[in-house]
Amino acid sequence: xxxxxxxxxxxxxxxxxxxxxxxxxxxxxxxxxxxxxxxxxxxxxxxxxxxxxxxxxxxxxxxxxxxxxxxxxxxxxxxxxxxxxxxxxxxxxxxxxxxxxxxxxxxxxxxxxxxxxxxxxxxxxxxxxxxxxxxxxxxxxxxxxxxxxxxxxxxxxxxxxxxxxxxxxxxxxxxxxxxxxxxxxxxxxxxxxxxxxxxxxxxxxxxxxxxxxxxxxxxxxxxxxxxxxxxxxxxxxxxxxxxxxxxxxxxxxxxxxxxxxxxxxxxxxx
Amino acid sequence: xxxxxxxxxxxxxxxxxxxxxxxxxxxxxxxxxxxxxxxxxxxxxxxxxxxxxxxxxxxxxxxxxxxxxxxxxxxxxxxxxxxxxxxxxxxxxxxxxxxxxxxxxxxxxxxxxxxxxxxxxxxxxxxxxxxxxxxxxxxxxxxxxxxxxxxxxxxxxxxxxxxxxxxxxxxxxxxxxxxxxxxxxxxxxxxxxxxxxxxxxxxxxxxxxxxxxxxxxxxxxxxxxxxxxxxxxxxxxxxxxxxxxxxxxxxxxxxxxxxxxxxxxxxxxxxxxxxxxxxxxxxxxxxxxxxxxxxxxxxxxxxxxxxxxxxxxxxxx
Amino acid sequence: xxxxxxxxxxxxxxxxxxxxxxxxxxxxxxxxxxxxxxxxxxxxxxxxxxxxxxxxxxxxxxxxxxxxxxxxxxxxxxxxxxxxxxxxxxxxxxxxxxxxxxxxxxxxxxxxxxxxxxxxxxxxxxxxxxxxxxxxxxxxxxxxxxxxxxxxxxxxxxxxxxxxxxxxxxxxxxxxxxxxxxxxxxxxxxxxxxxxxxxxxxxxxxxxxxxxxxxxxxxxxxxxxxxxxxxxxxxxxxxxxxxxxxxxxxxxxxxxxxxxxxxxxxxxxxxxxxxxxxx
Numbered sequence: 001x002x003x004x005x006x007x008x009x010x011x012x013x014x015x016x017x018x019x020x021x022x023x024x025x026x027x028x029x030x031x032x033x034x035x036x037x038x039x040x041x042x043x044x045x046x047x048x049x050x051x052x053x054x055x056x057x058x059x060x061x062x063x064x065x066x067x068x069x070x071x072x073x074x075x076x077x078x079x080x081x082x083x084x085x086x087x088x089x090x091x092x093x094x095x096x097x098x099x100x101x102x103x104x105x106x107x108x109x110x111x112x113x114x115x116x117x118x119x120x121x122x123x124x125x126x127x128x129x130x131x132x133x134x135x136x137x138x139x140x141x142x143x144x145x146x147x148x149x150x151x152x153x154x155x156x157x158x159x160x161x162x163x164x165x166x167x168x169x170x171x172x173x174x175x176x177x178x179x180x181x182x183x184x185x186x187x188x189x190x191x192x193x194x195x196x197x198x199x200x201x202x203x204x205x206x207x208x209x210x211x212x213x214x215x216x217x218x219x220x221x222x223x224x225x226x227x228x229x230x231x232x233x234x235x236x237x238x239x240x241x242x243x244x245x246x247x248x249x250x251x252x253x254x255x256x257x258x259x260x261x262x263x264x265x266x267x268x269x270x
Numbered sequence: 271x272x273x274x275x276x277x278x279x280x281x282x283x284x285x286x287x288x289x290x291x292x293x294x295x296x297x298x299x300x301x302x303x304x305x306x307x308x309x310x311x312x313x314x315x316x317x318x319x320x321x322x323x324x325x326x327x328x329x330x331x332x333x334x335x336x337x338x339x340x341x342x343x344x345x346x347x348x349x350x351x352x353x354x355x356x357x358x359x360x361x362x363x364x365x366x367x368x369x370x371x372x373x374x375x376x377x378x379x380x381x382x383x384x385x386x387x388x389x390x391x392x393x394x395x396x397x398x399x400x401x402x403x404x405x406x407x408x409x410x411x412x413x414x415x416x417x418x419x420x421x422x423x424x425x426x427x428x429x430x431x432x433x434x435x436x437x438x439x440x441x442x443x444x445x446x447x448x449x450x451x452x453x454x455x456x457x458x459x460x461x462x463x464x465x466x467x468x469x470x471x472x473x474x475x476x477x478x479x480x481x482x483x484x485x486x487x488x489x490x491x492x493x494x495x496x497x498x499x500x501x502x503x504x505x506x507x508x509x510x511x512x513x514x515x516x517x518x519x520x521x522x523x524x525x526x527x528x529x530x531x532x533x534x535x536x537x538x539x540x541x542x543x544x545x546x547x548x549x550x551x552x553x554x555x556x557x558x559x560x561x562x563x564x565x566x567x568x569x570x571x572x573x574x575x576x577x578x579x580x581x582x583x584x585x586x587x
Numbered sequence: 588x589x590x591x592x593x594x595x596x597x598x599x600x601x602x603x604x605x606x607x608x609x610x611x612x613x614x615x616x617x618x619x620x621x622x623x624x625x626x627x628x629x630x631x632x633x634x635x636x637x638x639x640x641x642x643x644x645x646x647x648x649x650x651x652x653x654x655x656x657x658x659x660x661x662x663x664x665x666x667x668x669x670x671x672x673x674x675x676x677x678x679x680x681x682x683x684x685x686x687x688x689x690x691x692x693x694x695x696x697x698x699x700x701x702x703x704x705x706x707x708x709x710x711x712x713x714x715x716x717x718x719x720x721x722x723x724x725x726x727x728x729x730x731x732x733x734x735x736x737x738x739x740x741x742x743x744x745x746x747x748x749x750x751x752x753x754x755x756x757x758x759x760x761x762x763x764x765x766x767x768x769x770x771x772x773x774x775x776x777x778x779x780x781x782x783x784x785x786x787x788x789x790x791x792x793x794x795x796x797x798x799x800x801x802x803x804x805x806x807x808x809x810x811x812x813x814x815x816x817x818x819x820x821x822x823x824x825x826x827x828x829x830x831x832x833x834x835x836x837x838x839x840x841x842x843x844x845x846x847x848x849x850x851x852x853x854x855x856x857x858x859x860x861x862x863x864x865x866x
Contacts, residue, residue: 047451060762089764102755106777119765155312184311184478189522189533196532211452218524237529251453
């Protein structure tokens with residue numbers, strides 16, 4: 001079998017102690033290992049304080065790592081020097097939870113979409129616009145949106161722009177950090193469908209971070225549940241949803257309404 | 271008689287010629303001692319309707335209603351005086367609802383002082399009791415704490431305790447669990463359910479989350495574009511929705527279809543708040559829309575369990 | 588323009604117009620001053636210490652020069668000094684604050700300790716020392732004040748950057764591999780410009796006052812060049828009998844400083860109010 005696109009081994013992230021005499025805090029990420037196969041979607045589930053954000057930030061190299069390794073697309077990711085890292089960052093696209101915060105309020109959509117490309121070197125203005133418009137259309141927005149600004153868009157539209165930005169450099173790995181939890185239900189459905197299409201068309205691998213197990217169950221092939229910095233449950237999505245081993249996972253899953261697809265369909269038929 | 275009885279509520283802002291319709295036609299009926307969900311997506315007018323109940327609308331709002339009653343009183347006249355006595359509010363962000371520089375004890379005491387008229391030492395005992403009633407394990411320690419020393423779930427419990435301290439019997443909870451973790455949110459909902467039973471409270475739960483509705487609401491009202499489109503008992507509503515919008519909303523949930531299948535998304539956009547709506551507000555996006563849907567207001571239908579507004583003839587099967 | 592005035596409110600708008608009016612007077616001093624030569628310093632002993640009249644609206648000074656002309660010419664010096672102090676403080680303080688806030692860590696520590704050292708200098712004392720060492724003059728006075736003022740701008744810029752740095756869109760840019768320089772210039776600098784502009788407007792008044800104080804102490808502009816602070820000082824000898832001599836420049840300083848203060852407040856205050864919620 002091929003090498004996974006992303007392979008994390010025994011990763012430990014610990015933040016600096018707060019005072020000179022205070023004890024070092026417990027690790028935010030504690031000996032986490034996971035693998036994401038090329039072309040698949042890995043769901044990462046956890047609540048606040050579970051360490052999922054720290055793990056993400058470590059993958060993005062925004063926080064220092066205490067020990068462990070990350071292999072990404074053949075690179076020893078944590079050992080890449082700053083200059084090389086800047087080039088290789090194009091292997092990852094990131095979509096954050098709230099598009100209105102993650103898109104600069106001052107720039108037009110065209111400028112926002114151009115930014116990742118110009119960060120990688122000079123690109124002719126004509127090509128910038130062309131590629132931006134193409135990716136925007138792929139994400140379901142007409143090219144006329146290029147001259148708008150983020151605040152003129154609806155939440156769903158802005159999130160489409162954020163996805164287009166993440167994909168404009170054709171990354172292999174798309175990291176989605178709660179991409180739908182700020183959106184309405186009907187918009188969430190649109191975005192999830194869009195992601196599914198993009199994954200198929202572009203052969204993307206996805207790391208899908210969320211606290212919503214139902215969303216994870218829908219989108220991911222495998223998933224891990226994090227709590228207190230550790231992975232407490234990992235496996236294929238079918239396996240975890242049908243027979244969660246941990247009480248905590250059961251709690252997460254047992255919440256709210258749990259109809260099967262068939263029930264809803266029959267209800268709709270009335 | 272229902273505790274809250276609203277018929278044909280409309281709230282407009284802006285100029286008379288080109289008004290912004292925040293709420294167009296909301297009917298809402300809440301039974302005593304129940305938790306009633308007010309469901310809708312952003313822009314449907316659910317929060318504005320809650321604010322109207324609280325009498326918290328800006329002065330520029332123009333409110334009209336066929337009926338707008340709380341416990342038999344016309345709220346259009348007396349809302350201001352009921353807020354803080356009969357009606358309390360729990361907001362989405364408990365951290366913002368508490369003053370960051372005052373201890374919890376002081377903030378509880380301030381509420382009790384203005385509502386109970388008890389002497390100081392008794393107020394303290396009542397505060398402790400209320401915090402304990404909201405499931406806080408160590409009320410004494412909480413009273414001495416500042417808000418930032420408490421977790422989000424504990425803060426929300428304090429806010430609920432404050433709502434109880436006002437002596438209110440009707441609580442409007444606006445997305446009270448959205449800012450919390452799922453498991454913590456579930457605990458807060460369980461707490462509200464318990465309080466409703468123990469203290470004969472009535473709760474209006476404003477939410478966009480069907481899981482929250484399923485978890486705690488006895489009945490619910492679905493809003494779309496400022497209209498009430500469907501209302502009924504929760505189990506009926508979730509299992510056998512009658513209005514096409516409710517059906518579409520439920521079908522759009524990620525667990526509504528088998529894995530790998532496409533989710534049913536609702537095409538199009540909600541109507542602009544400036545738009546004039548002649549027929550059914552959902553008609554432009556409705557899969558089963560007929561010509562009449564765009565021209566005439568849909569009739570109210572009732573099958574005994576719940577009611578909805580739609581031109582489609584109900585078919586039993 | 589209409590939007591700006593609406594944002595400023597009536598007090599802010601009046602202040603803005605007054606400041607523009609004074610600036611225009613200063614720029615076109617040779618044209619608008621009734622006695623340009625006297626404004627530049629030519630004596631006119633015959634009319635010395637004339638009270639305000641139809642010929643000399645604000646009277647004359649001890650050398651018989653028309654106070655209106657002197658005050659108008661004085662505006663040139665005072666406005667330039669104020670502008671230079673604020674501009675110099677910005678030029679030094681802004682980059683230091685941006686770098687300290689953006690990079691954090693030891694860079695932040697080092698830059699902010701240096702900033703603290705400069706913050707500890709008393710402005711007037713430093714100005715006295717510099718005047719003693721390099722002789723009085725407008726440039727020296729300006730530098731002396733700016734040296735003690737830039738730390739405020741550094742701190743303000745740093746505080747703004749600290750808030751911005753945590754914004755998801757800044758982080759998104761970093762994750763995309765955008766260079767630090769581009770992030771600072773493209774994303775951070777534009778967002779810090781407004782609070783700094785507000786601060787600069789608020790500081791213009793105090794800068795004016797400090798410059799006038801320096802001249803008053805004989806450390807700034809030397810006669811015969813007209814300067815408000817220096818004029819107040821000279822007029823002191825004839826106060827209160829010849830009140831107009833000290834009052835004309837004194838009131839001008841007061842009103843102009845007030846105008847800047849009101850304008851700064853108006854610029855800052857427009858995103859306050861939460862709307863009129865019924866209570």
